[in-house]
Structures are given as C-alpha cells and as structure tokens.
Amino acid sequence: MHKKVDRRLLAPVLMGFFIMGFCDMVAPVTSKISEEFSEAQQQAVNFLPSMVFLWFLLLSTPIAALMNRIGRKATAMIGYAFTVVGLLVPYVAGVGSGLEWYFIGFGLLGIGNTAIQVAINPLLATIVPEERMTSYLTVGQIFRNTALLLLAPVMTALSVWLGDWRLLLPIYAGVTILGGVWLQLTSVQEPERAEHTVGLAECFRLLGNRTVLICTLGVACFIAADVGVGFVSGRLIDNPNSIFTITGYYACRIVGTLLGAWILTRVVDVKYLQWNMLLALAMCLGLFFVKADAAVYALAGVLGFTMACVFATFYAVATKSALDRTNEVAGLMILAISAGALSGPICGALIRAVGYSQAGLIWPTLCVCYLLWAATVLKRKSDRKKI
Template structure:
C-alpha cells in the first residue's frame, strides 16, 4: 500500500473501529441501571467492570500472537463481532447472568480491538502522520464514550428502555465489521522478534518497567472506576436524580476528549516527563476536590476536570517506557495491555469499601491511584 498519501477509503473504516472500542465505556451506564433493575448492592454491581476488563490481563499477549498468524484486519474484525454479540445478548435476554456473559464477551472483543486497531491504523497512514492519527483515534473513541450516557437517558425517557443504547452500539459494530471486511488493506510485515508471554513477564524484573506498568494498572483503574462510580456518587451524596447523575458521566468523557486534543498540541512544546508530572498533579487535586464537592454543579465540573487532567497519562506512560527501552517495544506493549486489567480490579474494591462504609469512603481509592501516578511521574522525570 502506498502510504505517502492518506486514503479516506482505508482510514475511515479503521477509525470507525475506535468508535466501537468505546463500547467498553458503556460499563458505567450499565452498572447504574443493572444495579437499580435487579436491586444489587455495590459489590455485585461492580462485578460488571470485572467481567469486561479482566480479559485484558488474560488475552492481550495471546491475541498478539494469533494476530501475527491471521493478520491485523482479520483479528480486528473478530474483536468487533464479539463486541456486537456481547451488546446484543443482554438487550434481547435481560438478566444479571446474561449481562455478565454479554459484558464478558464485550471485554474479550474490546481486548482484541485494542491490540489490533492501533497497528492497523499505522499501516494505513503515512509514517509522518502516525502520531497525529493515533491521537485522533482516541478523539473518535471519546465521542462514543461521551454520547452514550445521553443516548441511554434519551432511550429511557422516550422509549422506556435504556438498553436500546446497547442495541445501537451493536448495530454500529456490525456496520464496522462489514465495512472493514470489504476493505482490502495491505498490512506491513512484522520484522521484529515476536513478543511472548515469557519474554514479557521477564521484563517485570526491571524496576522502571514494573513501576510504569503498575502506573497503567492504576490509571485505567481510576478511569474505569470514575466512569462506573461517579453516577452513584452524584446520586447518593449529591442527591441528584438518576438521569442527571448518568449524564454527569458524559462530562468526564468530554473532558477526556478535549484533553487528548489539547495534549497533542501541548506536547509539541512541553517534554513528556514534565507534562506527565503536571497531569498527575492536576488529577490528584481534582479527584480530592471532587470528593469534597459542596454542590452538584461543582461535582459535575470536577468530573469534567478529572477527565481533562487524566486523559493523557496512559499514552505518556506508554511513550516514556517504550522510548527508554525501544528494543523491547513488543514485550512492553503486551505488558501495558495486560495492565489495563486495572479496570477490572479497582471498581470492585471501590464497591466493597462503599458497602462497608459509604460511597465517599470508597472514592478515596481513586485518591490512592492518583498519588501513585504522581509518584511514578516524578520517578520517571528523575530517571531521564
């Protein structure tokens, strides 16, 4: 494929897969609604994020190995189709069991999409435009994450069924899979030594890599946890109505969307290490302020600010680690995707603490996550 110019015919279907990737963020909406529909406590309801994000730990490296055999486009389509099935199942057969199975399939599909979509996008854009398109792909993902809560509220109010948002994203997934299937993309050949589970795990013996991988664990845990918990916080502590509490989540994703756009511009002038320190510091401050929000308006504003300040931490950690150990990029990539399983671990911890004490106490888990992120940002700065 000639990558000297940008072909809309090739780029567009790949970018659409990033919109499908945002389906994993439906977990926050689903936690609130499933909890209410089946009368679950916080601990049980927070098992839904566990069903989605545990697969990142289990399947990331195997997915990469299989991808080397069958190709990125085929692997990506498998992930998109599994995502569609996972969305359709709880819509057509609604029970707590089918929700858990459906979101498990959604997690498997999303793991595959995250492993496959980025390298396939690199294959269809010129090398000089790779960074900008990778940033734009996160912008596309953020659009889906931001509009989903509004869609769920609209469907609930006008059609009496919030699950229509699952059907809508499922249909988009089918469209994406069909479009990508009929788009013949010439993929680049992998010339580097292939990553394996064994070679990846050995790198955890390197202190810098281990600390940075744990940083991915905590930043994703914070991201998914705020998504899954902020609605309950607004509902219980701020005493907002259910619809407004769910829509408050969209402010978080709007902050993330704006943050990724601004980050791409600011990183032209600021070093990644200094930008990481600034982002981690701001995330810690805004998370603390959110817990002590005096009014619903202040809480909603701070949800937006948490999304804004935390939005670039994941790519910054990834970039700094790979830059420091460029010859081990494959293994580091596998470990970073495995660490996304933080999204499966942190929310149930928050839910358990909330049940034992209260929702405000549970939110302090996110403060701990932010403190760790500030620690590794300073550590990384000193190691440069």
C-alpha cells in the first residue's frame, strides 16, 4: 500500500526550503559587499561565505542529536529565530559599519540555516512515499532555487527605486517570520522521539556504509561547486549587471527541478544524475574559454540546469540505504554542506594567483569531476541490485 502525501503539511514544509535559500545569497552578494570596503579588506570579504557554511561543519550532527529529543518542528523553529536575527544584524548596523557586523550576521544566519536544513529535509521525507522521495526532495529544491532566482532582480529593484540593496535583508527576515508562524500553526505528526541523544561518533559511524559515504562526499562537492559558481559567475563578465549570471543559473536550476521532478518518476535517479554530470563537466570546461557575455550567460544557465537534482538524489539514496537512521543521515548530509565554506577562499586565491576570473572555475570543475564519478559508482550499484 502506497503512503499518501499529507498535502496540508507539504506547503509550510516547502516554505522552509524557500527560506533555506537565504544562506545561499551570501556568495553572490559578496561582490556587492566588497564595494563598501578598501582593497586591504578584500581578502577578508572573501571569507564571508565561509562564515555561513562553517556552522554546518560544527553544528549539523549536534543539532541532529538535539532533534532526536525535541523533534523536527521545534528544531526548525529554532533555526527560523537565528535566521531572522542574522539577517537583521548587518542591516541594523547600517551602511558604512564595520565588516565585523557582516561576519556576525552571516554567522547567525549560518547557525539558523543549519538547524532548518537538518530539520526540514527529514520532515519532508516523513510525509512523502519512500519510492518518490527523490522527486519530492527535488520539488523542495525548486522553492530553494526560487529564493536565489529572485535575488538579483530584487536587489536591482531596491537599488534603483530605494537606493539600498541591503533592504533585501529585512524583507527576507519578514518572510522567515511568516514561514515560522505558518509551520508553528501546523499540526505535525512526527516519528517517536529517541530516549537518548545520538552522539557525534554514532553519526560518523554511518560513514562505514559506503553508499552513505559516497553520498555525503557528493553533497559536499555539490555545495562547494554551487557556492564556487556563485562566487565566480559575477566576476566572469565586466558589467555592472554581472550578478544576473546567477539569476540565469538559478532560473535554469528551477527549470531543471521542474523537469527533473517529472523525469525522476520514470528514470532511475542515479542514472539521471550521471547524464547531468557529464553535461555539467562540459559546461565548466566551456566557461574557461568563452569571452562573450551571451556565451557566459548560456553556459552558466545550462550548468544550473544540470545541478538541479544533485542534492535531492544524494540525500534520497543515502536515506534509503539507512532508513532506520534518518535523523543521523540528515545530520551528515547537512554537515557536508559546510564544504561551501571552502569555495570563497579557494576561488579567491586562484583568481589572485592566476590573475583572471576564469581561474576560480578550477575548484567547481574538480568538484563536478567527483560528482560524475560518484554517480557512475552509484549507478553500477543500482544496476547490480536489479540483476
């Protein structure tokens, strides 16, 4: 008998995916923030995305352990609270304030987003059928990518009409408050809570499961590549509106998630992942050589399309390989997101060392190479199960 989807709960949970996207804005807006500071501070500015993703490394498994005790909904509410404060801190500090206020605010944003991602992903997995988990997690990514798609148009509109792109921060804080209230007012039937907390060692013991290990590293490389593309894309075009490269990237991600949600009901998820990673590698290599603005927009868009279903596939494959440890799997998957902290410093260092922006693409290209290898390994494993 197939499990039915609780559509009453689905909407507020998908709203949580939209709010997840707020931490992903840090890499694209770094180029805007850098305009406020001197040349001597530019290297420090490059570490702003790291301030967000650092907390995924430090807190994901402890939060997963806490979630076993207090439940997924309560954990998400804690995340919403930190996210609101984190968004408001740099805005309240005001234009011309010290760089430290951005670090504090984005640090709190990272803490909040860690809690949200640890809670919302398994919450969605709870209310959908196991055989359609990848498809529904892909739908969740549509909402997350929409938050990124709107980033450049909203920032541009705020700059032109009101003279300050930073108004984006209180707007996102207000959306987060609405999402938290909506989820709080929704009655959630959660799995029975554990009587004991799960330690860090128990979470890491799951890495003895080869599938979980491959998927965890896959999520790490996906996030590192995604943040790297966000960091570099706005620098590939010498144009005041170059941030719109990320709009095209995420617009095509949404197209990819919509199409992927349909395709994944008909095609094995790891097989579809392999196809996409082959195309992603070709797009990464192409961006090294194209110069025309239109070509950069086009290749970045296709790259966004190929990255649409990566997280959902790895998360679902790992969860299905350890169905009795879903909270711990969630902790590991979200811990892997901390790899995004590496992208800003590494891409910035590559650009400074070589002297041109395309050099920053070396890092995301290497990450895509791993994703292609992981997809190939998981596909072979899936094929053997069918025999």
